[in-house]
Amino acid sequence: MGMRDLATLPKAHLHLHFTGSMRPTTLADLAAAQGLRVPSALLDGVPDVPADVRGWFRFQRLYESARAVVRSEGAMRRVxxxxxxxxxxxxxxxxxxxxxxxxxxxxVGGLVPALEIVLDEARLAGEATGVSVGVVVASSRMRHPLEARTLARLAARHAGDGPGAVVAFGLSNDERRGDTAEFASAFAIAARAGLPGVPHGGELLGPEHVRDVVTHLRPRRLGHGVRAAEDPALLDELARAGIACEVCPASNVSLGVFRESRHVPLRALIDAGVPVALGADDPLLFGSRLVQQYAAARVVHGLDDAAIAALARDSIGASLAPETDRRRWLTEVDAWLAAPAPTAPADAPAAGAAAR
Incomplete structure (x- = not known):
């Protein structure tokens, strides 16, 4: 008996960064057009990060190199x-x-034009593909909390649930930097405009950091959150509160949080009743897109198709799409699972790729 095709499984992708979503070919094109050099690690097509060089600082250096080639409205729209x-x-x-x-x-002339370019292209791309696209405006822990307030006000002016609207407010970058409590006022500004909080937390730091983020930022979802598995009581709290974790296995391994994909505590989160939305995070840097995260859940963590479908339902339920859309997509997940499994294995990423 074969396995159902993961690329046809209806799902929501809730953890993807703008620059990190870039295709390597696009990075090469943009760099060549501007006479810029980028590190070979971004272009060599080798997704595995050697264990002895994994870590945040390598990642940040590569990310900044990639971001440096996106210098025009056209480049932003293409990405x-x-x-x-x-x-x-x-x-x-x-x-x-x-x-x-x-x-x-x-x-591109300032913060407002930069966001409006993203929102406009999100709407156009959604219309062209049929994908419902929402934009999360995220501040950085590396900058002053007052800048986060500025971004929160900007996000609030573009809040909505229609095509290409700002749907949430986030906080990203190195979790070890900044005081979480100092960003609470920015999240409060966003919340008054109806924007849920979706900050990063619980990847580089452990359970106490997760508690800090939950206490001060009152998130709807947690970017990553995997380190919560180190504290069963915290897992229970997240499950009772319905706070979803955006789990990105390839990211966790490439950053050295876990040595191998099998160490990512996916089953612990699921067994505790925490909603899980798998994400690719930064495919450009981690060499692994969304379907490969589902393949890892299947091949590495041993989830059958019913459990895989449950992950897809979690992702849809944790999304900020309109309720009517979510109901329709959940019905499509049911149809995917109800369809007979193929008699031969469906085309899917190789087990080696899934394990990254």
């Missing part, structure tokens, strides 16, 4: 258009893509 197309090809019904417009503002 987003291709990200949506790539998700459409993997069965995503919903994409919530995260962007910090501060990074691109100097090249």
């Amino acid at each position: 987003l258009r291709e990200a949506v197309a790539d998700d459409a090809a993997e069965g995503s019904r919903r994409l919530e893509i995260q962007v910090d417009p501060t990074s691109y503002a100097p090249h």
Whole structure:
């Protein structure tokens, strides 16, 4: 008996960063057009990160190199258009893509134009592909909390649930930097505009950091959250509160949080009743897209198709799409699972790719 095709499984992709979504070919094109050099690690097609060089600082250096080639409205639109197309090809019904417009503002005339470019292209790309696209405006822990307030106000002015609207407010970058409590006022500004909080937490730091984020930022979802598995009581708290974790196995391994994909505590989260939305995080750097995260759940963690479908339902339920859309997609997941499994294995990423 074969396994159902993961690329046809209806799902929501809730953890994808704007720059990190870039295709390597696009990175190469943009760099060549500007006479810029980028590290070979971004272009060599080798997704595995050697264990002895894994870590945040390597990642940050590569990310900044990639971001440096996105210097125009056209480049921004291309990156987003291709990200949506790539998700459409993997069965995503919903994409919530995260962007910090501060990074691109100097090249397009300011924060407002930078965000409006993203929102407009999100709408256009969604119409072209049929993918529902929401934008998460995210501040950085590396910058002053007052800048987070500025971004929260900007996000609030573009809040909504229609195509290409800002749907949430986030906080990203190195979890070890900044005081979480100092960002609470920015999240309060966003919340008054109806924007849920979706901050990163619990990847580089452990359970106490998760508690800190939950206490001060009152998140709807946690970016990563995997380190919560180290504290069963915390898992129970997250499950009771219905706080979903956006789990990105390839990211966890590449950053050295876990040595191998099998060590990512996916089953612990599921068994505790915590909603889990698998995400690719930064495919450009981690060499692994969304379907490969589902393949890892199947091949590495041993989840059968019923459990895989439950993960897809979790992702849809944790999304910020309109309720009518979510109901329709959940019905499509049921249809995927109800269909007979193929008699031969469906085309899917190889087990080696899934384990990254």
